[in-house]
Amino acid sequence: MSMTQAWAALPLSKPVMTTIVKHLKYKAMTPVQSKVTEVRKQDVYAVVVSPTRELATQIAEVLDQFLLETPQFSRQLVIGGVSSAAQDARRLAEHGANIVVATPGRLHDLLQRKETGPRLQAAVKALEVLVLDEADRLLDLGFERQLSEILSWLPRQRRTGLFSATQTDEVQKLVRAGLRNPVAITVRDKQTGDSRTPHQLENFYMVCSAEHKLGTLIHLLRQRVALGHKVMVFLSTCAMVEYFTVVVKRLVKCPNVLSIHGKMKNKRFKIFDKFRKMESGVLLCTDVMARGVDIPSVHLVVQYDPPSSAAAFVHRCGRTARSGHQGAALVLLLPTETSYIQFLQLNQKVTLTEQEAPPPPAPFTTELRQLQLADRANYDRATRAFVSFVQAYAKHECRLIFSVKELPLGEIATAMGLLQLPRMPELKTAEVANFTPADVDLNSVPYKNPEREAARQVKLAAYRETGAWPGAKPAKAKPWSESKAKRQEQKQKKQKRKEVKEEKKKKKRSREVDQDEWDELASEARALKKLKKGKMSKRQFDASIGMDE
Known part of the structure; x- marks a missing residue:
């Protein structure tokens, strides 16, 4: 359940808090009136799993606003890139967490660690609510195995919410595997109608x-x-x-x-x-x-x-x-x-x-090439960018619209300010027009970083001496006899495929001939029956079987 313009965290936070409060028999959600029968520091009542650190952080921030009304609850954010798994484990052990907001990789890591795994596995036995936000994205990013193992550690009697902007086959499989008695809720903007983008x-x-x-x-x-x-x-x-x-x-x-x-x-x-x-x-x-x-x-x-x-x-x-x-x-x-x-x-x-395009601006080719000549790191970036763009374009799901063969590769390389075209399979057979390589020795382009340039100069000296760039994988040169044998093997396979094809054609022709013979035999049998019943004369019978001559 989701929509593109909706706040990502708000639809998750309120149901989570409401369910926990009801379960623990709160009378109201105010600091003065709230009286809880039992809140244990080490029990985890809710887990929210998000595909990215950024989204997990935003969910935690929105939850904090709700926790101002329920100070008895504690919340922990466990994601990578901010703290180490050991630090998260130590914080959970010391302070506990009634609500855990996490990315799947870090949560899976904490559940299976020897130091924290058993303790956290015991804590989630009190779980009431599990939320999988952006469920389709979780699966797209390859977290299916981690999610399956996380679900195996959680109690079956729980409330699970899958929030997703798109309903894919993978999400439906997750619904069947992880939800009991699922109910689908679709959120739409009345002003938007069937459109999948907001009206504003x-x-x-x-x-x-x-x-x-x-x-x-x-x-x-x-x-x-x-x-x-x-x-x-x-x-x-x-x-x-x-x-x-x-x-x-x-x-x-x-x-x-x-x-x-x-x-x-x-x-x-x-x-x-x-x-x-x-x-x-x-x-x-x-x-x-x-x-x-x-x-x-x-x-x-x-x-x-x-x-x-x-x-x-x-x-x-x-x-x-x-x-x-x-x-x-x-x-x-x-x-x-x-x-x-x-x-x-x-x-x-x-x-x-x-929207009408502005008047064609003057190309920035000269300025971009100067940028690369001043620092080889920019030359490397430009080359990698061009190669990755072409490769990504070739893998586009709409290949009928986005065809690499129709890409004006020369114009793209010129616009990006490339000094020379890189070596890549897509350019081997392509006719590249409207591109003029820069008249420069690429080995003379330095790195602005002194350490990188010093290391490059050492490798360059070795290359000039040996003809091979240090660290580069040498091309495996196959013996002439081996190459000849491989060509001969390919030729034999081709001949065999041709023979098999011819054999199939012969069998097909044979079956056609046999069918003609059976049809002729059936026709003669019908004529003979008519002759015996007196419905056909002897002359007519002879004519029907070709014996009238």
Whole structure:
């Protein structure tokens, strides 16, 4: 049960508190009137499992507001990236927790640890409520095994709530496995109707060429930053986020440019919390920020790269126009991708309005190449970004719309300021036009970091001496005889397949001949019966079986 614009934590917190209070026989939910029959510090009455640290933190913050009315209860947040598992275990042992908000990996770790496992397993025997928030996301991220084991440690007599924005087959399996007598509740906005985005959200699309796509993004961000707006930009890969963060900082010249992606570990929550508290700024991110999290006052969501799934498109848009506020979402499309608009209309019931693209801006190729020449780290980022983008594009679920063969790879590489095209399988057979490599020796491009550059120089000297880059895996050269034998084996297999095919054709022709003979025999039998019954003369019979000559 969920909807894109709903507060992520509020639908969870109130039912959790109400159920616990009823179970413990509270008379009222005020500090003065609340009298509990028994609250034991070490008993866990409710567990809330969330797919990401950011969402878990927000749920804990909303729960804290309810706990002001019920101070007898304690709450613990156990997630990675903030404290270690040992620290969480120590805190649970010392202070206990009546309500645990956790990510599945950390909760699973604590339940199976030798130091805390038995104690926590005993504590959850008092469990009344289990909440699995963003259940489909929990399964998408590969937590199915951990969830199954967590459920095995919990009492069967409990109330379980699955909150999910989308109902997938995996979620239905989890419902069947983890819920008894399930009841489905769907939440909809009356003003929205069948649309899966809130009515106060304006959805736009803009068509621009690959050559001007980056320039268009920079133009939009400069406008929004000047207005003091808060903008989220979604990109397809972690490498794209890393490179575009450098680019946006350089070209937009905004002090508040942040980035978040799934490969960030310890600093991810700090960046997320910083952006939440900002009044204006730009956040570049992957789909790790596409759902569940509530960031106040986001004015615009830009989807520079369309997401890999149609459902993710709706989740991305849902980062703005929250809590009744107005917001806008914009997706940038290439001319070959415009069929995506109709696809979203049919698949997600989302209607997009075209927004006219600004006049084609001057390309930033020269400036971006200077950025890479000044620091080899930026050259590495640009190369990884291009490679990861092409690979992600090739894996898109809508391959009929997003076809790698139709990608203007040369224009994209030029717009991103690549010095040279990287070596990758997708470029081996592709005809790359509209790209001119930079006239520069790549080995002469230095790292700005002295330590990295010193290490590179050592490897470069070894490479010039031996012809092999230190640490690189040497290509396995197969003997000529082995290669010849393999080719001969492939040729024999091909010949065998051809023979099998011919044999099948012969059998088919044989069956057709046999059928003709049976048909002829049946016809003669019918004629003979007619002759015996006097319904046919001897001459007619001879003519029917071909003996009249």
